[in-house]
């Protein structure tokens with residue numbers, strides 16, 4: 001006699017279901033690879049500043065498996081500097097769905113966001129341009145070849161900010177973006193704090209032996225006019241300064257990956273677009289020598305690659321010191337990494353850019369630009385202004 005069927009079918013979600021199920025404290029991540037919503041905390045991954053988060057994550061994943069958690073992952077964000085905070089957990093529950101299809105999130109996107117905002121730049125744009133001039137002096141004297149300088153906008157609403165409609169708007173504006181939300185509430189924070197954004201920059205994606213890395217560097221703002229966009233794309237395609245800036249990033253990224261890979265394909269850069277920007281982009285693919293080595297997990301590789309010169313500079317340590325000296329506030333999670341990694345080592349991590357932190361009625365939006373020999377302070381200021389538009393557009397803040 002056949003036995004009754006006891007197994008229930010696995011629920012099938014789409015991206016909109018997961019967005020609807022998002023609650024403050026959830027981890028949300030969507031990209032072309034799929035959508036992931038993680039809730040609850042099975043274990044916090046200890047993140048002592050300066051220690052390997054990948055090693056701590058591997059131990060937490062092994063413990064979670066031993067405790068009977070099926071297919072555990074580590075998910076969250078790691079700050080820019082080694083002494084910045086990290087927010088990495090093994091979630092209790094993970095739900096997955098296919099990639100957002102552009103229409104799936106329409107209803108959440110139509111939820112109104114606050115209408116009245118005040119915007120305060122940090123620092124003042126004049127001071128940012130001055131910091132770029134100082135960075136150019138470091139480049140002239142030969143201390144550094146490149147440094148990325150960032151600034152922020154403090155945006156305050158007339159009502160508490162709700163993150164899910166913002167995620168839906170970011171997804172609708174750019175279905176190809178890596179859209180994320182991570183709880184980064186720290187002890188002593190008066191209200192929950194959420195890091196969220198739509199990063200165009202893949203730090204690393206790993207599936208089995210195959211890794212993909214997609215650095216961006218060298219940019220032009222997108223215009224509303226098609227003919228002007230064609231001019232800007234042509235300009236970016238041929239600009240020696242931008243290609244030199246891009247090459248610095250690609251060289252370092254390829255040098256970091258090569259020891260892990262039996263082959264590495266580094267094609268010529270191409271121009272890619274987001275709704276606000278044009279970027280030089282190189283999609284590098286590699287085959288891992290030993291995918292079972294814990295040092296080749298997606299988080300271990302992300303940690304090895306971070307910070308790429310797309311967000312820090314060349315050489316890394318001096319550029320990081322110049323950033324600490326010239327930027328008035330700590331970056332925190334901005335320009336760090338955000339994503340997830342499974343117990344088998346597969347996963348996906350992006351560079352934490354085109355992002356903001358929301359807490360109560362306040363949102364801090366970040367943007368930076370790469371400074372190399374030949375950079376013009378006013379053009380770099382304009383570039384950060386254009387990059388802010390990704391988040392300001394979702395918030396409905398007029399420039």
Ligand SMILES: C=C(O[C@@H]1C=C(C(=O)O)C=C[C@H]1O)C(=O)O
Nearest residue numbers: 217218219310353367368369370
């Ligand atoms: C630093 C940011 O963007 C990075 C800097 C770029 C550049 O300088 O051309 C381009 C893409 C990103 O790698 C940011 O968006 O905040």
